[in-house]
Amino acid sequence: MIIVGELINASRKPISEAIKNADANYIQQVAKDEYSAGASYIDVNAGVFVGKEADYLKWIVKLVQEVVDGPCCIDSPDPKAIEVALKIHKGPAMLNSISLEKERYDAFIPLVSGTAHKVVALCMSDEGMPETAEARVKIADELINRLVKKGLSLDQIYVDPLVQPLSTNDIYGIEFLKAIEMIMNNYPGVHTMCGLSNISFGLPLRKFLNRTFGIMAIDRGLDGMIMNPLDKEFMASIIAAEALRGKDEYCMNYLQAYRDNLLEV
Numbered sequence: 001m002i003i004v005g006e007l008i009n010a011s012r013k014p015i016s017e018a019i020k021n022a023d024a025n026y027i028q029q030v031a032k033d034e035y036s037a038g039a040s041y042i043d044v045n046a047g048v049f050v051g052k053e054a055d056y057l058k059w060i061v062k063l064v065q066e067v068v069d070g071p072c073c074i075d076s077p078d079p080k081a082i083e084v085a086l087k088i089h090k091g092p093a094m095l096n097s098i099s100l101e102k103e104r105y106d107a108f109i110p111l112v113s114g115t116a117h118k119v120v121a122l123c124m125s126d127e128g129m130p131e132t133a134e135a136r137v138k139i140a141d142e143l144i145n146r147l148v149k150k151g152l153s154l155d156q157i158y159v160d161p162l163v164q165p166l167s168t169n170d171i172y173g174i175e176f177l178k179a180i181e182m183i184m185n186n187y188p189g190v191h192t193m194c195g196l197s198n199i200s201f202g203l204p205l206r207k208f209l210n211r212t213f214g215i216m217a218i219d220r221g222l223d224g225m226i227m228n229p230l231d232k233e234f235m236a237s238i239i240a241a242e243a244l245r246g247k248d249e250y251c252m253n254y255l256q257a258y259r260d261n262l263l264e265v
Helices: 013-020 024-036 053-067 079-086 102-112 133-149 172-186 196-200 206-220 232-244 249-259
Strands: 002-005 041-044 072-075 094-098 118-122 157-160 224-227
Touching: 002 024, 013 024, 024 041, 024 053, 041 053, 053 072, 053 079, 072 079, 079 102, 094 102, 118 133, 133 157, 133 172, 172 196, 172 206, 196 206, 196 224, 206 224, 206 232, 232 249
Parallel strands: 002 041, 002 224, 041 072, 072 094, 094 118, 118 157
Antiparallel strands: none
């Protein structure tokens, strides 16, 4: 499972305050905590700072990579902001995100074409956000084929079928799960990625719903997740779910997690 640590996001008040106050120590501590907890990528997002996003993203990427020996997931709908942040990033990053929306697609492609960067590919087009699994897969098919033609390998592509709030339509959970399974079965070598928290929007006990939905998605083949890696119970459940799903040869990851006391929550 590729875990993208979600905590360095300016939509969270502690992070926005740290950015405004130039509190480098706080941001670096969050990054270190996420990486130590098992994050493969550290998400960096400064989207609430209109007009300053690019400069703040560049600053945050530098801070994170000073203390974490790993890559960032540079998270912005603005390709220009991502381009600025990439100038300081060491090594291949994960770029979140491209879609079939023409303006975003055309601006984003030069950032990834011919590079080793990973890319999150959103199942969204100029027609809006799809509701059914079939509509999601149709967009995924076109995105995957376009990206491959631009020189990306399947291993660089993380398709995000987009989680939508269950509280607004009771089909959104199952249609997302069906889309994950169809994409993973139809496009061997491609990865899938999602942010889980939208599923529980407007409902009580959101953490409980997010965890349950995440395990259901792993059963359908999901292999990437934007989440809080400091949630020890959820991380332990992911390790167990991957073993039970047959994605952990001889249960080696599960046994290592047991020896490291990561399953005692």
